[in-house]
Amino acid sequence: MRKFVLIILSLAIFSSCGYHLAGTGTTLPSYIKKIYIPPVKNNTSRAEVETYMTSALRDEMARRGKEVVDRKEDADAELVGGIEGFRVYPVGINTAGESRRFSVFVTGKFVLSKT
Numbered sequence: 001m002r003k004f005v006l007i008i009l010s011l012a013i014f015s016s017c018g019y020h021l022a023g024t025g026t027t028l029p030s031y032i033k034k035i036y037i038p039p040v041k042n043n044t045s046r047a048e049v050e051t052y053m054t055s056a057l058r059d060e061m062a063r064r065g066k067e068v069v070d071r072k073e074d075a076d077a078e079l080v081g082g083i084e085g086f087r088v089y090p091v092g093i094n095t096a097g098e099s100r101r102f103s104v105f106v107t108g109k110f111v112l113s114k115t
Contacts, residue, residue, distance in 0.1 A: 028077075028112070034067045036075035036115065040108070041082030049086055053106070072115055081110030 037058050042050035057079065058068045069075050085107035092101030 028066070032066065032077045034069050034075045034077075035061050036069050036072045036078045037061065038072075038078070038080060043082050043084050044086045046083075046086040049083055049106070053083055053108070075115050077112055078115050079110060079112050081108055083108045 037054065040050045040054045040057070042048075061079075062068050072078055083106060085105070087105045089103045089105075090099035090101070091103050092099065094100050
């Protein structure tokens with residue numbers, strides 16, 4: 001019984017403080033229902049990284065409940081930006097000295113504005 005009370009108390013505390021699992025919440029204003037995301041600019045020498053980033057941003061917004069639209073005129077907000085840096089570091093090397101695992105760091109500048 002004591003364990004049950006602790007679980008209920010924990011749930012009550014966490015549900016009232018705004019806690020949520022990573023990737024499940026949103027910090028966008030509530031008036032943003034539809035968002036326009038034009039292709040991301042690539043300011044690096046890494047080919048095609050902008051294609052993957054644009055797709056990832058659109059997928060993430062849709063996953064978080066925002067409708068991603070194809071025209072700026074149909075949107076409540078616009079997310080515009082570019083990739084400023086792209087670095088890859090090996091983190092796992094096999095016995096032959098070949099890299100098998102990598103850490104990838106992507107930096108960018110983005111602006112969210114009301115349309």
